[in-house]
Amino acid sequence: MGEDMAGVEFILLEKVDSTNTYARKNFDSLTDCSVVAAREQSAGRGRMGRRWESGKDLSITASAVLKNLLQPFHAGIVVGLAGLELIRESVPEAFSYLKWPNDIYCDEFKVAGVLSEGVFSGGRLQGVVSGIGINVNNSTAELRKNSVSAISLSEIAGREFFLEKMRLELAKKIEKYYIMCQLHFDAVSALWHRENRLIGEKLVLDMPDGSSKRGIFTAISDTGAMLLRDENGTEFCFDCGDVKIDTSLIDFNSLKEKHIT
Numbered sequence: 469m470g471e472d473m474a475g476v477e478f479i480l481l482e483k484v485d486s487t488n489t490y491a492r493k494n495f496d497s498l499t500d501c502s503v504v505a506a507r508e509q510s511a512g513r514g515r516m517g518r519r520w521e522s523g524k525d526l527s528i529t530a531s532a533v534l535k536n537l538l539q540p541f542h543a544g545i546v547v548g549l550a551g552l553e554l555i556r557e558s559v560p561e562a563f564s565y566l567k568w569p570n571d572i573y574c575d576e577f578k579v580a581g582v583l584s585e586g587v588f589s590g591g592r593l594q595g596v597v598s599g600i601g602i603n604v605n606n607s608t609a610e611l612r613k614n615s616v617s618a619i620s621l622s623e624i625a626g627r628e629f630f631l632e633k634m635r636l637e638l639a640k641k642i643e644k645y646y647i648m649c650q651l652h653f654d655a656v657s658a659l660w661h662r663e664n665r666l667i668g669e670k671l672v673l674d675m676p677d678g679s680s681k682r683g684i685f686t687a688i689s690d691t692g693a694m695l696l697r698d699e700n701g702t703e704f705c706f707d708c709g710d711v712k713i714d715t716s717l718i719d720f721n722s723l724k725e726k727h728i729t
């Protein structure tokens with residue numbers, strides 16, 4: 469099924485292994501900024517080789533084809549800001565923010581994750597496929613079998629959501645941030661930094677090799693890496709990892725106030 473919105477092609481698949489895999493396979497024939505969504509994914513993928521599980525019509529699973537970015541990590545900025553805006557509009561009662569590198573949280577719980585993958589041909593980067601999974605009508609009990617920190621929008625709001633409308637809204641927001649990224653990158657980048665509300669906070673970063681590092685999250689570099697200062701004042705730079713939220717270290721009330729502009 470294909471649906472044309474002003475400028476952006478939106479494709480809704482009944483069932484697919486993974487919208488990211490589909491968008492990568494069909495990258496050449498898909499137009500720039502098209503969004504491929506699926507009602508069901510049989511082999512959804514998350515960051516660091518993890519699976520992204522979701523039953524039919526329980527969550528939003530969608531991937532954007534972005535062919536005109538200055539840097540691959542800008543795909544996460546576009547899709548992350550679009551997802552955050554959709555989540556904020558859906559659950560205005562929650563405190564929603566971006567959590568480095570590619571998650572969207574409501575308070576201390578994860579509602580969405582983004583997986584961006586470069587598409588190469590002849591050794592050259594052709595563009596990026598950036599997929600987002602948003603927990604919408606999932607039961608939180610089911611989600612927590614895989615991730616203790618997960619939550620769904622319906623659990624927060626106490627009601628079910630209409631996924632069809634939300635998928636289209638997401639595609640429109642992706643288009644909006646993609647255009648803004650090309651025309652006013654500095655403004656979009658500043659917004660993205662501002663929405664990464666854990667900057668300035670004490671936290672623990674779990675690394676893929678099983679080790680972890682504790683420190684203050686001082687900034688995000690121009691290439692999207694996390695800068696973490698340890699207790700000796702030494703600054704470390706990390707390209708990936710999982711930020712662990714320790715509620716005894718972070719005061720969510722002051723976090724909300726601190727970044728209001």
Ligand code: BTN
Nearest residue numbers: 486488512513514515581599601
């Ligand atoms: C993460 O939090 O680890 C990222 C999860 C990304 C999941 C989405 S669902 C749509 C798209 N297709 C996939 O296979 N993965 C992404």
